[in-house]
Amino acid sequence: MNYEVVIGLEIHVELATKSKIFCGCTTKFGGEINTHCCPICTSMPGTLPVMNERVVEFAAKAGLAMNCEIANFSKMDRKNYFYPDLPKAYQISQFDLPICKGGYVDIEIEGKTKRIGITRIHMEEDAGKLLHDQWEKGSLVDYNRCGVPLIEIVSEPDMRSPEEARAYAEKVRLILQYTGVSDCKMQEGSLRADVNLSLRPIGQKKFGTRTEMKNLNSFRAILRAAESEIQRQSRVLDEGGVITQETRRWDDDEGKSYAMRNKEEAHDYRYFPEPDLVPIELTDETINKYRESLPELSHERVKRYIHKLGIPEYDASLITASVKTADFFDDTVNSGADPKTASNWIMGNLMRLMKEVNTEDIPFGGEMLHELIGLIEKGAISNNIAKTVFAEMFRTGKTPLEIVKEKGLEVVSDAGELGQIVDKIISANSKSVEDYLGGKQKAIGFLMGQVMKETKGKANPPMVNKLLRDKLELLK
């Protein structure tokens, strides 16, 4: 039977604050186990939470960037359940009065724009981490991540394919990165998605029973988990079975999901208003201030790049696919580089280097690329040498000039020195010389190449060209 797929996503994103949501501990990733902790985030008796104001600002900005309505009045609530990664045995979250409601995100799918509704965005705290594998005798608990601020973005069940789910998740990530509220580093778990998926016979209005797949931390996992769940559910339905509403765990290595052990009262969270925190009231004035301070988002930048900077649409969309490359491009152009030259460098060399080491971080600013382009334009280095220098910049973070000097990569423009090399090449390649003299203009290219080879690419090409022609002319 053919089914229609219905997917909704809950995306958890760690916010880019410096300190945790309710205490001053750092949010820095990594660090020795349990060293980013204090009595508050480890929930010692008598300690109290105090809200980090930037969390509210970031959550509201995320909502504005996703076209949500920002609540003038919202409050924090307790969600009660026992688990070792949750030291208070309740998570401070938001229940009935979230900070953002009713927004949307537009995605591009098969060349068309589709609008995905956002139900709500709320603020909450992250849990700690359980380490299971290495220890035989038990699981270990690390609270370094406990209390890192999160927002949970709940979509409407508007997606109709795994590809749409993936495109939506990617778009959300892009928006958050542009807004500056999260770096969304997937490999550090700072963006995780729960996929809610159900099937219904085509034409049926009523939703089928859904399952929830938890904690998917890559776009690929979202796609594969959704595909796998569609297959599993259709098999069950085709065999006349019924779907059980349950939480499933996706094993990305095996490419399979498993029903999680069902806790008998899994959904009785006994939410109630957090008495230790007072409500959050945002005036329209504050909300407008947040709105005005929103940075330029990706679709706005695409427009500017095309219309103001005159680069092709293809370039613009590629560069804006990551806020890091877009910011880098802006920096390069703002320091004075030609936009098209800059975009060529970014799309070619920079993106290849980033991909090679699988990073989103660029270890130097756009002004460095501008400096490099300047060296080429001045004729101080050749285009080929520039590529080598760029790779070195990426590896070491050193400036182009430093690298050129250190490695002696300056172009040789000394006529005497080059003249000797040209003489040497002419005398060593009599066949090509004859060809040239016999009228084969192309033969000069080979001789040029030999000179460049001899000088390890450092010779000033126009000068070599001129010297060659002059000296060959003399042989006529």
Add this chain to the structure above:
Amino acid sequence: MRRIKKRVLLESQKLLSKVNFLNIGKLTIKEAADALQNKEISVIELTEKFFDRIDNIDDKINAYVSICRKQALADAAEAQALINEGGGGIMTGIPMAVKDNICTETIETTCASKMLGNFKPPYTATAIEKLRNDGAVLLGKANLDEFAMGSSTENSYIKNTRNPWDVNRVPGGSSGGSAAAVASGQALFALGSDTGGSIRQPAAFCGIVGLKPTYGTVSRYGLVAFASSLDQIGPLTKTVEDSAIVLNSISGKDPKDATSIDSGIADYTEGIKRGVKGMKIGIPRQYLSGEIAVGVRNKIEAAIDSYEKMGAVCEETSLDLADYAIAAYYIISSAEASSNLARYDGVKYGFRSSNYKNLLDLYKNTRSEGFGAEVKRRIMLGTYVLSSGYYDAYYKKALQIRTLIKNEFDGLFKKYNCILGPTTPTTAYKIGEKTDNPLEMYLGDVFTVSVNIAGIPAISIPCGNDESGLPVGMQLIGSAFSEKTLFQAAYAYEREHPFAIAPEVQA
């Protein structure tokens, strides 16, 4: 440091003769501060005197669960050095007891529960930090009902505290250890916590002054939470003026407690002696009818007469919702408690059962073996009223009634400067008398809980003794941040029934 101690010792020997004239049992903060500043006694001597008294009589009273002799003597030496330099204030060198649900760094904070038997917090509660900064000396930690749940201190896992007026009777609760320590002269004052009457009721039972400040006046940071929206730390003292003096030290906005407030009141003792002439006092008829002991009613009626004689205008009024306060209180407090006490799971601190095979066993056995019966009952009750399908019927309903109760008080305070009534329906009862009937125990809180529900201040002061010679407590209730009015009214009456040391512990 050593040199300072030596000098202090020499001076204290010189002063020894004068010390003997001080009656430690009746000594107030005010008197002690004067004696210390005038060098009639040294801080170390005073501290030693209190430890001597603890050594002598606490076997009989069981007020303390732990004593911090070494730290106290070190603090005393430091306080004396400050006084010798001509510095220090009224709290410098004043020995105190602290209820054992208020955290003290490196000193066990047990909440009188098996669950936190060995817990040593790596931090100190803001209220205690403030007192110590002002020079107060911590003698030890006082007994309480486990996690402050109870009205008799019989729910302590550690021991039963006894009422200094009759050691066969309860001291009240949950700050029973704090009240008994002050009433028996084993501390100059004590800190307690009040969620539904836990400062005022034991103060009434032990014949001392107990203040529940306006919610937010004293930081809750470091107070082990029972019901976060109701809990307040407050002083238990021998006199009204001492109560104001302690409040001066512990009150104030704390960046670590988002619900704390700057009341804007710089000195709570200011104007305390102004009297009550022209003051309007409301007496809700519900507070003098129903299940109230005759001995209590007589004393309260006598107090009303005294107030009128002093020029106050006393008027009968009505608190229609008084009858609903207990039900609302037990729903709200148990709900919050069920969540606040969920963190005791044997993972991070405190007790862990030795009987478990998996995580669920660990949780269940730890919590079942670590908590006492009353705590379990409140957790069950609180979990139930928050659970799916019952939230609206109980929890939300209780919060709505909370609104109505607050509105009713607000209405009364438009007419009256304060409200007067008994603190408790009876005087102290026998140990074991009510332990079998939790509901009956809860009903003893009938006059105190609505104050916490509305977040307003109230003070309990001694009001004479009943026919069995047991202290009766009178409660004065005010609007939010009207502590100064309460002190003023209480101070005026205090002359009538000043603090008396219980006959059992007169030594």
Add this chain to the structure above:
Amino acid sequence: MKISFETVEYVAGLARLNLSEKEKEMMVVSMSGILEYMDKLNSLDTEGVKPLEHVEPMSNVFRKDVVAESFDRDSILANAPDKEEGAFRVPKIVE
């Protein structure tokens, strides 16, 4: 309201309490008594009354996003009943 034995079992499960059969029976009696007393609240009409969560009309109490030094790990773990390798230890969890 009277509550059933099964409800007591369900609530005990939520609260992670192990109660003996006798404790459960006692809990049925004492909780029912207390809840019946609480039912008196139903005699008050609260239609349209706003629930009061915080007694003081305060809002927007925040801290600045400033990093403070974390605690020494030994002090965080000092009270732990079971620890290993700088972490709290619990029985092996199978998800």
